[in-house]
Amino acid sequence: MSIKDSIYASEQQVKDFSFDQNVVEVFPDMIQRSVPGYATIVSTMGKLAGEYAQSNSNLYDLGCSLGAVTLSMRRNIRTDNCHIIAVDNSQAMVERCKVHLQGFKSDVPVTVTLGDINELEIQNASVVAMNFTLQFIPPLQRQAVLEKIYANLKPGGVLLLSEKIKAENEQCDNLLIDLHHDFKRHNGYSELEISQKRTAIENVMRPDTLSTHFNRLSDIGFSQTQVWYQCFNFCSMVAIK
Ligand SMILES: Nc1ncnc2c1ncn2[C@@H]1O[C@H](C[S@+](CC[C@H]([NH3+])C(=O)[O-])CC(=O)[O-])[C@@H](O)[C@H]1O
Numbered sequence: 001m002s003i004k005d006s007i008y009a010s011e012q013q014v015k016d017f018s019f020d021q022n023v024v025e026v027f028p029d030m031i032q033r034s035v036p037g038y039a040t041i042v043s044t045m046g047k048l049a050g051e052y053a054q055s056n057s058n059l060y061d062l063g064c065s066l067g068a069v070t071l072s073m074r075r076n077i078r079t080d081n082c083h084i085i086a087v088d089n090s091q092a093m094v095e096r097c098k099v100h101l102q103g104f105k106s107d108v109p110v111t112v113t114l115g116d117i118n119e120l121e122i123q124n125a126s127v128v129a130m131n132f133t134l135q136f137i138p139p140l141q142r143q144a145v146l147e148k149i150y151a152n153l154k155p156g157g158v159l160l161l162s163e164k165i166k167a168e169n170e171q172c173d174n175l176l177i178d179l180h181h182d183f184k185r186h187n188g189y190s191e192l193e194i195s196q197k198r199t200a201i202e203n204v205m206r207p208d209t210l211s212t213h214f215n216r217l218s219d220i221g222f223s224q225t226q227v228w229y230q231c232f233n234f235c236s237m238v239a240i241k
């Protein structure tokens, strides 16, 4: 059982959002109440990883937080000699992730590493998962990160990419934002919590449009990109090499 997220419940001088110890403590509750379809997305990413995992290869969970996608992928791997590498640049997250994973048994080896995706060496990958992580990488660095992933994916390998997205025009964007805020209200967040969280993430989380994602993935060389989930401004894609 996780603790209820009340980080933005009291009026405060809002600082830029960071994945610190306070966030770690409430993270499962925060993400569940903030991201429509989170549980479905995590379990389906595991299923997709099971479909695309190749024997003698690595599967990456980039921006792993507490390891939800790592666990989901691990449950679904049916091929031999796969290794999961889970990476996050928040020390607080990585420490809690390691403790969390110790509670589950499996024959598939997992390495949890503290590190920046920008500097990470990716090798021999059949699956790379980024579940709501690319959006936190500064926009100008996103192309290089995705190029590195593509270059180190085996033929037939996949990128599983979930992102908060921006709609193609302001009117539609406001519509999706309103629907998302309604979802948060329904899940118990107050107007103050919704508005302070919005302020906290606006400088650190910059969503791209779906067309930006599609064009960039195609320019890099991915042969197919398919959206398999969308609810409001939350989307999950699979891009095939
Ligand atoms: N440059 C970076 N390098 C490494 N990690 C990073 C970087 N930037 C951000 N992170 C990490 O990416 C994660 C994003 S949360 C992912 C949820 C998870 N995937 C889940 O399925 O539960 C998404 C969210 O909270 O909306 C955080 O743990 C950051 O520390």
Ligand SMILES: O=C(O)C(=O)Cc1ccccc1
Binding pocket: 017, 030, 031, 034, 035, 164, 197, 198, 201
């Ligand atoms: O809470 C929000 O408004 C979001 O957009 C999702 C989210 C979830 C967890 C950390 C940062 C953003």
